[in-house]
Amino acid sequence: MVMRLYGFSRSSSTWRVRIGLALKGIEVETVTVDVRPVAREQDAVGYERVNPARQVPALEWEEDGETRTLSQSMAILQYLEQTHPRPPLWPSDAYARARATQLAELVNAGIQPLQNNRVLGRLEERGVDPSAWAKLHIERGLAALELMARDGAGDFLLGDAPMVPDLYAVPQLHNARKYGIDVAHFSTLARCAAACLALPAFSNTHPDAVKT
């Protein structure tokens, strides 16, 4: 069973899943869905069969004679965690586990939805400066994440190994830099991101390191 990952190099949500797959040593085929406004391949006929929400990433595989699909990075990572528990992306203690999800959701539901390409395009059509909008929401979200992460962080956001909050923070910090945000201001996040990017699972899956 080889799984297919539908995604795009520069999609931060896809990058989260690439990191998770790499950390767990799961090899997948990759299918490029160019979500840039000039291409909009997620709107092509047929992609709605993979993901009716027409977003990346999506994971697809055959099992028990049927094609199975999953979208939404949190759902995909939760599935990978349950089917490939080692190394863990979530701590085992219930409270620590929920705190890990909380940090990841602060990016997943709190920042990224407000600065994805499709939303920024709609804002621009309505006369709103998309870069200023993205910058505002990324800065506010990262400031909250920094405050929440500071106490529990070690080399990585939850201690001495990369876990699910790192998978969300590193791509979001990468996007922050694109909008001219000085990420050194978020010292815990910046330090942990540097530790992450020293690992092949992060550096080999970086948008600049993958083809499409």
Place this chain on the structure above:
Amino acid sequence: MVMRLYGFSRSSSTWRVRIGLALKGIEVETVTVDVRPVAREQDAVGYERVNPARQVPALEWEEDGETRTLSQSMAILQYLEQTHPRPPLWPSDAYARARATQLAELVNAGIQPLQNNRVLGRLEERGVDPSAWAKLHIERGLAALELMARDGAGDFLLGDAPMVPDLYAVPQLHNARKYGIDVAHFSTLARCAAACLALPAFSNTHPDAVKT
């Protein structure tokens, strides 16, 4: 150990947690944080100690001599699920479990962040019609959710008992009505929401049924 739920009657994210607590029979103290633009109590001095992101809901309790807090509805519900497993909010099979998260995230990360009060206020300041913006994103999100949920639904979105997707869909459909969206168009979602609202865990926690 009595937990405190910081939230607001009309916050759809808080309502999700109220439903989860009610289904599992967990009694909590409630602390009102009026997040309406006229009040903005989430910005009051002191609330950042509960949630540095200044959002509701947040759950707080004392354990092992320390004050513990959780924010983000997905993190709170995951914690309740692990500490109070019955009745389950997620199926046990790994794929079914991830699909449940996927449907919930479609609301949590795909719709609600684009139509919360704070974001709509910022849009209005920038000359964008907030109601038209909210309507567009709720309609698109619910259309995708309807397509994804149709095949697996029974009386409820995942079969014969309310689970985590119902906790996200019902408050989102309530918001949809506020913007004049005809939810009957999303026939599976509307049918399952009606079944949910016949249960006390949903009807007794409805924004119109709770004081603040």
